[in-house]
Amino acid sequence: MEIGIISQNRPSVDASRCYKLLKTVNNRLKILVELFFISVILLLLFNYSSAEDNEKVVEISLTKGTFLIDSERYEEAIEVINKGLELRPSDNRLLLTLGIAYSRSGRYTEALEFIKKVLTLDPENCRARYELGLVFLGLHNSPEAEKNFKEVLERCPDEHIKDAVTKYLELLLVSRTESEKTAHLSLLAGIQYDTNVILEPSEPIIKRPKKSDQRSVSVIDAGFEVLKTERLRLRAGYMFYQSLHRSLTDFNIHQHSANLKLDANINESVKALISYTIQYSLVGGDLYSVINTISPGIEFQTKGDLTTCLFYRHDFRKFFDSDTFQSNSLRSGGINAIGISERFMLWENGGITAEYSIETEDTERDYLDSLGHRVSIMFWRGLKDWSFYLKGEYLYKRYKGIEPGFSEKLKEGKQEYSLGIEKKIAKGISLSLSEVYILNDANIGIYDYTRNITGLYVVLRF
């Protein structure tokens, strides 16, 4: 019985235990499930809130990045936009703005990568297509630039972008026409007033009756392309100069100058140049000089719009005596010059050119031999109908020997300032005004002089 009781009781005890156990497990499971749902909700909430945060960061990145680009603070813009891209790596607006920042800063290869990415995601993006055209312009790939600009013109509804693209296409057409030009001819005719035709010293021993004069000036400048391949370009040029003085006819200049110029593209940014010039001059109807010049150089197109040129020049000079220049032949000999020039384009059609060269002059007399330093800077700008330049040059020369009759070697510094302005008045015709001021300052007074040349010209270009 007991057993029976036990056996009767045992199952009832086990069932209660089982029930309790099941209840506990059930409760724990419930807690676990609840916890699971709470964590999922929290996770979703967290993700949602960080998505909201991302939206804010992206908006600030875009607005600030755009502002920095427009303020030409490109490096800061790149940094700000990259912060946004860390949160949204495939945001098209951020990718495009980053591409624009790289493009404006002259980092065209990086710009190309990001703008192309935008166009992969959104091929109809007009702004990206326009920016791609600009990048190709920066990379000097005009055909690709033109292709993209034309695509914008065909598909884009934005009139403002279309307007910009139209102007670029016109520009490309003009430059293509110019580069396809194989020949050029220009004529310049005008009058000049020269305050010191004969370079009379400021304090002469015997004052000449006349040193200033008016003259007419004519220049013919012609050239044509002899050869053009992918790597080589050979051009031939000719220049004629004639001046006719009103009174000082002994100083009329008649000059012929012919040249050959060869350019060889070594790679995209390096170019080798060599030129040869022969110049034949008569002064007052008498043979004055024959000068042969050979000048090799190498040109580097560095990052952005800076071009550096290293050059060497050798002049073989032969001077001839005449009634006016009785000891001219003593100056025959040669000039060796080596220098560097930098051209920095500030605009599409304007910039600064700076040059420095060191030159030695060998003649038939040691007192005419010299060592010189020449430095010049020129600023020029071309607008639609106007163009102008400003130039300053300084040449310092130290002569090697003492000239008979003097007690010391000659040292002289020549300052030269010039400016010119040209205005187009009709197709191929323009008017030009120029001013040149020269001041020669020497340790021997007889070599001091000043000179001022003012001119007005008509220029015809064909």
Added chain:
Amino acid sequence: MMKKVSAYLILAFLSVPLTALASERAGDVVAVRGDAFVERQNFSIKAKKRFELLEEDNVRTEEQARIKMLFRDDSILTLGPKSRLIIKQYLYSPQEKRAESIYELVDGRLRSVVGNAVYKVTTPTAFSAARGTTYLIWYDVLKEVTGIAVFDGEVEAGNIDPSIKETVVVRKGEVVYILKNMPPSIPSPIDTKIKDIEVETIVEDMPDLRFPVWRPLIPPHPEWAEAVKPPIEQRPEINTRIYIYLNFP
């Protein structure tokens, strides 16, 4: 007398940094749609991109115009059409890159993306204080009511009248209205109309387009400078010098 002079001197000394702060740049105009103006010391200047904004400037928009401003603390403020906003106070710490700013919305609507700033906007009936928030605040002059709709974060709002103590915390997705001499309404969900107004206020801007500088028909070149100069550089004639030789027996 001496005390008075000293007091003036102290006042003058103290006012120097305040004056310096007042003339400091608070932010810049980053985009303008339509006609917007900045009024400064009785002058009204048409707002343009990159126009510098100062403390106490009064920014005004015409009908259908909008202006987007970026402040030094990275706050982006977009003023909707027919609106007027006064930069009441802008104190910026460059070391902390943080600002304390108070703006007064006199009329119209303003969308704010609050950067690193203690940021307050008041209207004739309400005040709102926010930090790191995106919200829209508008004031209707005729009904004398302010609306505040929050799209991200939280905004504390209340009546501008300090005697009405009740304030409310407006959370994301909520809107409150504050009438003149009334405590704020109970926050209610933002409806589609308000969402549309927010979208209309946003000004999406891109960097300026680049236009080419016109290639001249006259190509300037360095040789041009040489062409007008005589191509021969004759030295002063040394043979014109007079030598006098005296021979003594």
